[in-house]
Structures are given as C-alpha cells and as structure tokens.
Amino acid sequence: MSGRQFALFLGCNAPVRTLNYDMATRAVLLRLGVGFVDIDAFACCGYPLEAADHLTALTMAARNIALAEAKGLDILAICSACSGTLMRARDELLKHPEMRARVNERLAKEGLEFKGTSVVRHLLRFLHEDIGPEELRRHVTHPLKGIKVAVHYGCHYLKPSEVVGGSDDPEVPHTVDELVALTGAESTPYSERQLCCGGGVLGYREADSHRLIAKKLDSVLAAGADLLEVHCAFCDVMYDGNQKAAERAAGKAYDVPVLVYPQLLGLAMGIDPDALGFRHNRVRAKELLARIEGVPATR
C-alpha cells in the first residue's frame, strides 16, 4: 500500500470489551500493509457527554484530533460512534471559527491546537473508498462460500449523511454489502436491516435496548442468516456482549454469532482465527468456522 500512516482510534469499548475487534483490525491492516500507530494520550471521543454539554464533548473530540495532527497523522476509527463524533466535531470546528477559538483556548493549556489538517476515517470507509473492493479482492485466498451474512450498517456509519455518509445512501446503503461480497460470502436481506442497536438508551432505559436487540435478532434468524456483521465497537457490545441479557429479557435463545467485519475479511484472507480474536467472541462461532473451508480449528 501507500506509505499512509494512521493513528488508530479505539475509543473506550474496543480496548476492554471487544478485544476481537481490536485484534482483527490490526491483523488485517498488517496484511494489507497499512501503517498505524497507537497514541497513548487519546481519551474518550466525547460522544457520551454530548447529552450533558455540547462544548465539553466538542472540546474532547477536538483534543483527540489535535493529538493526531501534532504527529501529522490521519485518524482511523473502528467505532462508528467515535468516527461520527470526531467527523462532526471537525466539520463544526472548520465551519465555525468562533467555536474553534473557544475550543483552542482550552486546548492551548495542554499545548495543543485544532487546525483541521488531519482527516478522520471509519475503518470500513477507508477499506471501501481508499483501498477499494477490487484491491481487497486480490488478497482473498479463502472465499467464504455459502456463508449468509446479515449486514448491520448501524446508525453513525451512515448518519448524519452530509458529514459521515461517504458514497452511501442513508436509506439504501450498499458499501458494506460490497465489502461482504468480496469475501465470497453472501449478504442476506432482512427486514430490520436499518434498526439501531439501542446502544444510545442502554444507560437510560436498559429494557428498551434489550427490546431493540431482540427485534433485530428475530429478523436475522427469520432471514436464515448465519451471522450478524457489525463494524462498530458499541454495536458489537450490544449484539455480542449483551445478547445473553436480551435473550433473558425476551425469554428465548438466539445464539447468533456476531462477527466484526475485519474478522470476515481476515478469514477470507486466510488469517488464523486465533489471530482474529475469535476466542473473545461472546457468542461462540465454532460451528460457523467449521463450515468454512480451509479454516484451522480454534484452540
């Protein structure tokens, strides 16, 4: 690949609750020859405080961007809430010099300044738009034949579309279907494809978030999909981490494996499932992996 270097932005959830996403992302980027570094001074993207005080959230987002800018790096985020928040903050700060001045006054205390010189990319937008399906297909050595994937676009990967949507249509998105197709797997249509994971109400009314998880998984099972694909750390926490809780609330079992996209791509590239973090998937994917040709058994 190009010599492009990224600052990898993990957010709060991935480093603790979705190690599989963290591992699979690194494994796939290494294989693609994409350079990335970790910046220790990164903190929360700011999104969780959007509900309390916009200026606080905006300043937290700007601080993260400024840290990457100081190193001359673009940001690659793997959580859609993080990428969305950082992209919206960057957009607002570029459009509103008076907000930028207020934010930079505070960042100056840490010797930082938001300039707008670094861009923020979501991992899948980078894969789809910067590398491209054709180039990615060249790396596929183990096509995932006969595997039916329910794609979960998630909200902040698409919306607000004018800032984060890229080449997708927010009502009829297509980029992730194309990314799934190049792995040899099949994207299966299902009725609740656009449904939100409910992560936004988890802390405010947990029962509602469980209802949304159940509604999604009912639809995934009805469509006969083998797995649910996600590309956001918080969506992954909801569908994989909280699937058991949603099952208890709904009074039934789902047992739907939830794979983050780089796990799918990594399998198709012939990367060992252990290196893709499958041991950290909460809903076990063993039976699924056994159906994919050429995949070594997980330990």
Added chain:
Amino acid sequence: MGSPDELPLVTDSDLDPGFADRVRATPGGEGILHCYACGTCSASCPIRAIDDEFNPRRIIRLALLGLKDEVLTSQFIWLCTGCFICQERCPQDVRITDLMMAFRNIATEEGYPHPTVRAIAEALEAHGAILEIGEFENEKRAKAGLPARHMAAGPVKDIIEGTGLGPRLREAKGKAPATKGGEGA
C-alpha cells in the same frame, strides 16, 4: 394517556413563552421553530415503536408551547437513542436528534441531569474513558498480543471542570428526576 377528562388543562401560568428562544440559542436547537408537526420523526423512530413514553413530535410541541418544566424534568428527553433517522427524514430540517441533545443540555444546566450523565462524567474524569483500562485490563490485552492502553484522564478532567460541566453536575446532585437505572453507556 387517560381519557380527555383526566388530562390536565394547560393554563397560561404553566407556560414559559421564552423557552423556544432558549432552545434556539442552544447548540442543536436552532431549527425548532421550523417544525410543522408532520410526525415523520415519530413515525420513523425505533424507540417510539417499542416505548410509548417517547414521542419526538409531542416533545417538540410541548417545547414550542412553552411547557418548559414538563420537558426538562421528564424522563422522555433521555430516551432518544441518537440514531439520526428522524434528522435524515425531517422535511423541515429541524435536526431533531441534535434538538433532543439540546433539551438534555438545557435540563443539565437547569439542574436536572440524568443520573447516567453524572456517572459518565465521573468515569471520564477518573479514567479518561467510560470504562477503566487499568492493570487488569492491560494484562488481558497483553495475553491477546495487544499493546497496553493508558487513557489520558487528567486532561479530560481539566476539560470537564474547565467548561463548568463538572461543578454543574455536582450542584445538581439529588435534584435529578427519579429513573430506572441502567448500565453506563
């Protein structure tokens, strides 16, 4: 909702005529006056579909009427899941998801922050993240072949205190509306 007889009458004394302007002056609330109550937001809302208490069109009407206290002290402003479907579809560009955040910002200013917001701010000041990434977590990461993460708590605390949010949340302690608790988001 009860029968019409049980519904309380709205009288002049319940109304704050300046509330809509206050919302307009808050980031995210700029478009509230453009709402013509078509209901596309409520028809599209994934929470509305499963929880009767949340109805974005109704909340906007309450705010435009000037029923400030009812809006700010209610649970319903905290039930938006932030999915942006209504914001995409709104024919009047009210930017409803941002507007719901503006209501929460005003509620926090007025001393009615949701307890979850306070818990989040406390976690961020202590850890720089909503979850602690300490020695235990980093041992787990090392076993997975992942580099250690150390989130920057100090600078985040400085930001939260510096904007005045920290003190505001501490002053509001005990004044927040009662709620069903949940895990910190």
